[in-house]
Amino acid sequence: MSAGEIVVALLILLAGFLSLAAGVGIIRFPDVLTRLHAATKPQVLGLVAVLVALVIQVPTWGVLTTVILVMTFQLLTQPMTAHMIARSAYRTDHVRRDLLITDELARDIDDPALAIGRESDQEPSEHEMPRA
Amino acid sequence: MIFVIIIAGAMFAAGALCAVYRIIRGPSILDRALAADVLLAIAICALGAEMALTRHTDTLVVMLVLALFAVVGSISIARYMAGQDAS
Known part of the structure; x- marks a missing residue:
């Protein structure tokens, strides 16, 4: 095995280990927000x-540019997914609040100084989520 | 190199099975959407690892399309999830 093949083998083993760690984390962690933390491992570093x-x-220009595109799209889209899932989990009360050390969002929601514009949204329609 | 293929394949498979377990058991639909996302990420990693180990680039486009459109499912589930949907 040449040096390049050893590096490739180590990188693929790292990706496999991160996938395994994500699987274990997604089973063992207690709520949606902590599972989001485990989910990031194969999505980015793996x-x-x-x-x-x-x-x-395969060191060619075609492969390199496509690989950069794949990574760019993954880095653009995965934070959107994580943000939407975390936002939805917080609003539908799937958060274990006894595990939180601090909850800055709850403090800001209760702050009347930040409540501007919320009065008009007091009656959410059937298909719209209530604004927090 | 066959050693690497076996070990990495076993780890990918174990991670994917854990994600499937969470899809089946997950207490809320958000857990299921998240586990489906993890399953997709592991599938993308496995496709790439298979390409790197056998030195071909046939499924590179599949990786690109998956990275582009993986976002749609989870965002639509999270966006249109009503407040009373516990599961």
Whole structure:
């Protein structure tokens, strides 16, 4: 095995380990927000490891540009998903509040100085989520 | 190299099975959406690892499309989830 193949093997083993860690974390962690933390591992670092391994194995310009595109789209879209899931979990009360050390969002929601514009949204329609 | 294939494949499979377990058991629909996201991320990683180990680039486009459209499902579930949907 050459040095390049050893690096590729280590990167792929790292990606596999991160996938396994995400699986264990998503089973063991207690609520949605903590599971979001575990979910990020194969989504970002695992994908980076696999894509670097791929570029080392097939070093052409076509592969490199496509790999950069894949990583860009993943980094653009995954934070949106995580944000929407966390927002929805907070509003539908799927958060274990006894596990939180501090909850700055609850403090801001209760703050009357930040309540401007909320009065008009007091009657949410059937298909619209209530604004927090 | 066969050693790497077996170990990495076993770890990908174990992670994917854990995600499937959470999809089945998950107490809320958000847990299920999140676990489906993790399953998709593991699938993308496994596709890439298979390409790197066998030195071909046939499924690179599949990875690109999955990275582009993975966002749609989870966001629509999270956006249109009503307040009373506990599961």
